Amino acid sequence: MKKLINDPGDVVADALRGIEAAHPRLRVDHGNRVIVRGDAPVTGKVGLVSGGGSGHEPLHGGFVGPGMLDAACAGEMFTSPVPDQIQAATTAVDGGAGVLHIVKNYTGDVMNFEMAAELAAAESGVEVSSVVVDDDVAVQDSLYTAGRRGVGATVLLEKIVGAAADQGRDLAALTALAGAVNARARSMGVALTSCTVPSAGRPTFELPEDEMEVGIGIHGEPGRRRVPLAPAREIASMLVEPILTDLDFTAGDGTIAFVNGLGGTPLIELYVLYAEVAKLLDAAGVAIARSLVGPYITSLDMAGASLTLLSVDDGMLRLWDAPVDTPGLRWGA
Amino acid sequence: MKKLINDPGDVVADALRGIEAAHPRLRVDHGNRVIVRGDAPVTGKVGLVSGGGSGHEPLHGGFVGPGMLDAACAGEMFTSPVPDQIQAATTAVDGGAGVLHIVKNYTGDVMNFEMAAELAAAESGVEVSSVVVDDDVAVQDSLYTAGRRGVGATVLLEKIVGAAADQGRDLAALTALAGAVNARARSMGVALTSCTVPSAGRPTFELPEDEMEVGIGIHGEPGRRRVPLAPAREIASMLVEPILTDLDFTAGDGTIAFVNGLGGTPLIELYVLYAEVAKLLDAAGVAIARSLVGPYITSLDMAGASLTLLSVDDGMLRLWDAPVDTPGLRWGA
Amino acid sequence: MADQLTLDTARAWVEGFAARIHAAADELTALDSAIGDADHGSNMTRGMSAVSAALDGSQTDIGSLLKKVGMTIVSSVGGASGPLYGTFFLRVGTTAGDKTALEPAEFAAALRSGLEGLKARGKATTGEKTMLDALAPALDALDAELSDGGSLSDSLATAATAAAQGRDATVPMVATKGRASYLGERSAGHCDPGATSMALLVDAAATAVSA
């Protein structure tokens, strides 16, 4: 295992020190492993809290700041945070208008956020609402699965709902908006290599040199099927097709197209993929309103990419364009 | 070789299509492989042109836009662009105030930019000046080398000089500023793995599982020495020490500390490294004024990182903070 | 040896579980690599190390001991196994109350309330390729042998065997809960990591009570 780390057990704690040192406008609660906006709580504003296992950086800590999240909880590597962390974050950002939990749909995340919300209600009286993001079409949302996973849509949702929270919308409105964004987003990913979890010390799965895993998750969970390595144009259609089959993206006021790198894939390859995706979307009559290309929700050092499409209305588009000032996404500020 | 590409020979052309599709405010001249600001030439403004081999994305094309470069030439993978490209870029951005070439110090880049400047002077009468960036302390600047390589300082220089160009400074002033920034910057890199050039199809060099290459360049050129794999805190000191030995960073109005990922290393590891670097700089009395952490000048899929320090004066710091609006660096706009 | 769960045997149970987890950590992670995200071993060792550190002798009844275990697991593990094992111990402890010894039927009832808590938290039932597939048959076997007049230690030994069989029975199952469910049919052919750790929990109980 070749990683720029100290002890495999210290990666999350060490990275939090780095985030604190590099971003003076964020506050880091090392005991609880919570990253908070420097000016939190913002009185009268709904607090946005997300979090999840570490290893997906910049998600979520890199999205803390004006126009996006108020706090993020960093779990152990690929392991959802514990209720104590989530509760600490919730308390830290409660400005009197309630707190929205943005939860990716994984059994562990859902249960830990649930327990935290129970505790918050019982102990501190903070009004907590939550949205569970489940955009990954690789997983069928059926009785036979834990439901679709939350992947790329999380980034877009945190940006859009973060902008709406900054504009002063209330908890109910933000919860509804978050639900609407989630309902209009779909994702699909592909891995060329496995990631290596530091404490495990070896790749989570073995992929032969001439194969790739289609429908991969962001935790090195194997995907749905293994197929021969293919050129980018074929990979693009393996990503685009199941998404367009699942939801109609020709309606609405346009689509945000998000090609995401999984951590080990360089930007030049993401642009190659984006070119193919754009061509396919154009052919399918999907109008790209905005695009995002880069590693925003990663899976440690995994080589691969995911595609997220979000069908936006004009309001969402304005919220997307609104200023944001975080380490991971920044414009207009 | 596992890459998200079509044909290895088409990677640069395909990526340029992706950049064009993803960033409507940039113009791409596919024939010349030049990325230009949509509003170029800006009358009365000095044009900033850079370029180099591809495989270092977002450098340089990702830094085209208001507040940074006017145009970037994309060479073949790891191969400097040809004079024709550079000349096309120069002509495209000449707003009547001359053009500054920002050249990384590699034999090929220097010669091709030189030939382009000769052509530009002879054929189009555009006034061209140039700065050669050479910040890599891994290479001795002596009779026995081609001189120090241009690496991370290029990113900082393009931002700072780009801001100054936007403010209307003239060619002579910008050339002097670029020289001053270069003179105050030093870098050092480390590779944990080799990159794989698509057309070569296999890693440029072999690194055993328990070794790393210290003093690596950004083209997979082997570094100066191979040492056993070490924890991040030791790697940090292998990067910090030669830089501080080469230049005093305790003077000036502070330092911009830039921890750069080489393409295959995920952000969480860069933060682990940044934490260690910040600790060492603090101990050495170096005050960090600003920081930048992420993959900005990469080496395809190489795992590893580089550190760049730039000793700034107040003016440079204000230029660093000025608005920039490019795919790769964006704030205040 | 009294045929009861005493405060000491409860403590030994927990410590025995911790020791088994530490010894099996790599195996648990390897199992989780195949159908999950390669962290079940590190999750459980982190939790049980925290538990060992938290048990300082100030817990003077079985209920507070096991609630402390549950709370510590909830606060230190995360993931799916944290809330699940945490809820299990919290419920067993709550049912046990402030007793310092539990009769066989009382212990069995406490364990069953833990099972119910775990089911409610995870919204799962048996046959879904989870830790429940080791725990449920173990408690059925325990109840059966106890009502046949078996001793607690014999019945727990039988329960441990049933847990191991339940664990092995997860191999051919297709997961419909947790991360392994993403794999669909491809989850078959692998042993469930949570069922494997759960079998260690039952085995630790049998050893602690018979010691």
Add this chain to the structure above:
Amino acid sequence: MADQLTLDTARAWVEGFAARIHAAADELTALDSAIGDADHGSNMTRGMSAVSAALDGSQTDIGSLLKKVGMTIVSSVGGASGPLYGTFFLRVGTTAGDKTALEPAEFAAALRSGLEGLKARGKATTGEKTMLDALAPALDALDAELSDGGSLSDSLATAATAAAQGRDATVPMVATKGRASYLGERSAGHCDPGATSMALLVDAAATAVSA
């Protein structure tokens, strides 16, 4: 067979160089992997493919032919080898002028002006582990044998041998120019990729003239 460089043999020289480059591409890249950036093979094949496409019969004298080669290389290769090989051919062509045949001494002088151009462009001299270390001894050998009264084809054959020896002599050298110089002492023990392609250029000339 006239003992001259005719327009046809000049064309055959260039095509012979292109063929050798295509055949040696992997070797050139492998050499460049060891002490450079693994692209010399692809750089030179890209350039020589462009050259083959550019030579359309409209070049009716040696000067325009070779200048076209040089300009095409400059415009298509990039890197260090583009300006260097490009300048070489441009200078050889300029010196050759609008002739359709060069006498042996004229060709040798043209080649030498190419060498000087290459030296000026790269600010290098022999012994720095570059393509010069194949070209310079080859031209020295060519001049020596021609002034001893040797034929152009015999002298070029000798030059090709000298180029190959010069190429091999780069192995122990420590590079002080180009990318390999970054390696310092570690550059010793590897053959220089540019010297290897340059030896092919001289060999192609010998073959073309003797055909």
